[in-house]
Amino acid sequence: MTLSDIAFWLFSAGAVWTAWRVFRTDSMVRASFALMLSFFCVAAILLLLSAPYLGIATIFMMAVEMMVMALFMVMFMMNPAGLNPMMMVHQHKVSIGAGVAAFAGLGAAALLTDLPHHAVAAGKPVIRDLGTELLGGSMLIFETAGITLLATMVATVVLSSRSGRFGAADEGSRPPGLEPGGKPAGRAPERDSDHSHHAEHGG
Amino acid sequence: MTALIAVLLLLAAGIWFGATADAVAEAAVAGHPVRAALTSPFRRAALMLSRQAIATEHPDRLNRLLAPACYLVLAAAGLSVIPFAPGMAVTDIATGLVLWGACEALVVVVVFLNGWSANAPLPLIGGYRYVAIGLPAMLISMFVLIGAALPAQSLGVGAVVESQRVLINAVRQPLGLPLFLLLGLSITLRGPFDYGDSADLAGGTHAEASGAHRLLWRAAKLAMLTAFSAMAATVFLGGYLGTVLPGPAWLVLKTALVMLVLVAITHLVARVPPARMLTWLWTVLLPLSFVDLVWAGLEAMR
Amino acid sequence: MAMKALARIAMRAPIPVFVATGRGWLGPCRKLAASADIAVVANIRQAAILIVAGEPRDEDRDALRRLHDQMPHPRATAWWGTRPFAEADSALEVSATDDPGPLLRRAFAALLARVRESEPDWLPDDPPNPWRGEGDHGQGGKGMMGGTPYGRPMAMTADDLRDGLALDSFSFTVGPFYPSLPPGLALELVLQGDIIQSARIVRPPLDPGKGAADACRSMIVGRMLHLLELDALARRCEAVPVDDRDAVAALRRRIGASGAMRAIPDGLGRIAGADARTRFTRMVAALGDAEASSFAGPGGRLVDLLPGLEWSEAMLVINSFSHRDLVALAPREVEPEEHREGHGT
Numbered sequence: 001m002t003l004s005d006i007a008f009w010l011f012s013a014g015a016v017w018t019a020w021r022v023f024r025t026d027s028m029v030r031a032s033f034a035l036m037l038s039f040f041c042v043a044a045i046l047l048l049l050s051a052p053y054l055g056i057a058t059i060f061m062m063a064v065e066m067m068v069m070a071l072f073m074v075m076f077m078m079n080p081a082g083l084n085p086m087m088m089v090h091q092h093k094v095s096i097g098a099g100v101a102a103f104a105g106l107g108a109a110a111l112l113t114d115l116p117h118h119a120v121a122a123g124k125p126v127i128r129d130l131g132t133e134l135l136g137g138s139m140l141i142f143e144t145a146g147i148t149l150l151a152t153m154v155a156t157v158v159l160s161s162r163s164g165r166f167g168a169a170d171e172g173s174r175p176p177g178l179e180p181g182g183k184p185a186g187r188a189p190e191r192d193s194d195h196s197h198h199a200e201h202g203g
Numbered sequence: 204m205t206a207l208i209a210v211l212l213l214l215a216a217g218i219w220f221g222a223t224a225d226a227v228a229e230a231a232v233a234g235h236p237v238r239a240a241l242t243s244p245f246r247r248a249a250l251m252l253s254r255q256a257i258a259t260e261h262p263d264r265l266n267r268l269l270a271p272a273c274y275l276v277l278a279a280a281g282l283s284v285i286p287f288a289p290g291m292a293v294t295d296i297a298t299g300l301v302l303w304g305a306c307e308a309l310v311v312v313v314v315f316l317n318g319w320s321a322n323a324p325l326p327l328i329g330g331y332r333y334v335a336i337g338l339p340a341m342l343i344s345m346f347v348l349i350g351a352a353l354p355a356q357s358l359g360v361g362a363v364v365e366s367q368r369v370l371i372n373a374v375r376q377p378l379g380l381p382l383f384l385l386l387g388l389s390i391t392l393r394g395p396f397d398y399g400d401s402a403d404l405a406g407g408t409h410a411e412a413s414g415a416h417r418l419l420w421r422a423a424k425l426a427m428l429t430a431f432s433a434m435a436a437t438v439f440l441g442g443y444l445g446t447v448l449p450g451p452a453w454l455v456l457k458t459a460l461v462m463l464v465l466v467a468i469t470h471l472v473a474r475v476p477p478a479r480m481l482t483w484l485w486t487v488l489l490p491l492s493f494v495d496l497v498w499a500g501l502e503a504m505r
Numbered sequence: 506m507a508m509k510a511l512a513r514i515a516m517r518a519p520i521p522v523f524v525a526t527g528r529g530w531l532g533p534c535r536k537l538a539a540s541a542d543i544a545v546v547a548n549i550r551q552a553a554i555l556i557v558a559g560e561p562r563d564e565d566r567d568a569l570r571r572l573h574d575q576m577p578h579p580r581a582t583a584w585w586g587t588r589p590f591a592e593a594d595s596a597l598e599v600s601a602t603d604d605p606g607p608l609l610r611r612a613f614a615a616l617l618a619r620v621r622e623s624e625p626d627w628l629p630d631d632p633p634n635p636w637r638g639e640g641d642h643g644q645g646g647k648g649m650m651g652g653t654p655y656g657r658p659m660a661m662t663a664d665d666l667r668d669g670l671a672l673d674s675f676s677f678t679v680g681p682f683y684p685s686l687p688p689g690l691a692l693e694l695v696l697q698g699d700i701i702q703s704a705r706i707v708r709p710p711l712d713p714g715k716g717a718a719d720a721c722r723s724m725i726v727g728r729m730l731h732l733l734e735l736d737a738l739a740r741r742c743e744a745v746p747v748d749d750r751d752a753v754a755a756l757r758r759r760i761g762a763s764g765a766m767r768a769i770p771d772g773l774g775r776i777a778g779a780d781a782r783t784r785f786t787r788m789v790a791a792l793g794d795a796e797a798s799s800f801a802g803p804g805g806r807l808v809d810l811l812p813g814l815e816w817s818e819a820m821l822v823i824n825s826f827s828h829r830d831l832v833a834l835a836p837r838e839v840e841p842e843e844h845r846e847g848h849g850t
Contacts, residue, residue, distance in 0.1 A: 250553075402736065403685050411550060413550040474733050
């Protein structure tokens, strides 16, 4: 049992415990920061695996992402510190099923894969190697994946926003005015091919 | 070990120096006697220590304690990547700039938690207003730091210092330091970038803090000012590089210089409303940081 | 021993006071703010002594009691030119014509040395309305939300003014002792995020009375500078001797150099052809000029200017008016029902 073994077990236990706390707390802000701590423990394990850039970048990215998530939740639910108790878990049966399936799948993948066992040689330029991999041989894969993910996000928003906040998108939903009783905000829907909104401006 | 002691000493000295510089600048601008201001930080600290630290109704106790403590720890962690002399840093790693970036990102989390944990309207508004401004300010600093890493061909802070032996980055990349100073104002909640602890919210995230709790938060802000100034001095002003004086002395002098500049801006420049600042950040300052990055790239390829 | 040494050092700090200004007391309060020995703080949590300057309005008495109870121990209250409340034991009384400085200094030292006893709460530590145990989760509301736990109404979803997004709107009252508002003004605001959805006048601002125009103007410009995060300059402004032309001119130059005017967005809070920036510029120009008139334009209502503004913009708009104009713009509204006020910090 070396020092890094002990550290590995400690961080693993930390990751699991904080992940469990995500579902036990009754405040959404606390839940997102518990999730952040869980990711930090994983980042520490990455550091133990001699992946300094990935480890610290994980801390960095997760801090920003969880912050944005918490901010959005406060924006939509201005509940200063979880004054009201809330039920944080929904759809118990489905979520239990999904959780068990995901655990089994990932566990099997981790146990059945033949992972490398040798330690990283001291003085190996791991960050340079990572950069060469990301922007060299695997560049096409990563860039394709990046663009695909972005396109997916945009497409999801487009598809899910047909029934928008102000009526169906294809029936010309118009948001209310920027001032009470003002002219509707946003673009007027175009009825025909020529520039009808110009005509509206003129009129 | 020497580096660790140096970091702690620099933090303590920085808190004192920052508080004194603030008090003197405030007295000078307000037209109060400057002499009395030299010792006033001690009196104010003693006063805060001898008063009650009030707990609000139903606060998030854990985060209320953790927020100022973590802020202080982040300042120390940020300072730990800075070399006092060649190879003399607490965490002498090849990803020093990324670690500093993680500290910047976590400051946003910590300030938000400080506002959120009090369970009161004004601190909460301060907390999420700060997130809206702090995140884009942090993005700008990321591009600026990548620009500074280009000539060094390394993300290590030591390598960035060594790359400035011929020419310091403040001259080589003229946009870098001014843009980075904006981040400094933002992560220390100061003057024109004080959107978290601002006066219109009666103190924002620390509006409900009193006594020792208030003292801790203020000390943490000053500690972060020190850490940021040391970082700016290292990445843009050549850190320990210099003639005649030993390396650490140069670092301390340059750090003090950056601190004084930030303190002066704090008391002399007005703050714009947050919506306006947000527009400027995304439409003016962020594109400027891209310009800085392109400039740094072209300069490095020369 | 260590505590005694600490108290001895703390005693030499400027006395942190919070001033609850009464009608016609702007002038004396301004003199108090000018003293280097006294630090007028903007937040009751920082104060050691609450100064009640002048007779408080009857309707402000409860808010004053709440304000007092938010002050950290050890604490005291000084009654300057007014009679103490019945519940205020061992009150510090200062006559209207006296300078409270020496008395405050003695009381402050006695408080820190634990010679003088800290004042207890004036109000019982009860929630303003019963809520515990009500509702499905005992949170004081219906379903999962709602209610007024701890006397603070819970945020409930409502359509946003600007984009129709159903966000949680949150209503609370600021004033009548909020440092960024003119003395006496209390507003009930409905917020979504930091955008004001609607505003209602709970208490009108105090009428400054005649002959206080100078004091008023420098206090208002000071508040504007505070809002623009220029605390030191604000303190200089609050203390500036208005009849010293050179001092006033130097102050004006510094305000201009700080970019304070340009920091206020163009067209903010436009009424009668002037926006907040114009009004502020005029007010700075009129510093030390007792004859300068206020805008006194066609009537409008303050509450119509505020909706849609972000919090700090709203504060800038409110403080861009002179006290006299504000009294006209924010008249007393007919009160529909009994409501809360408070949050004096």
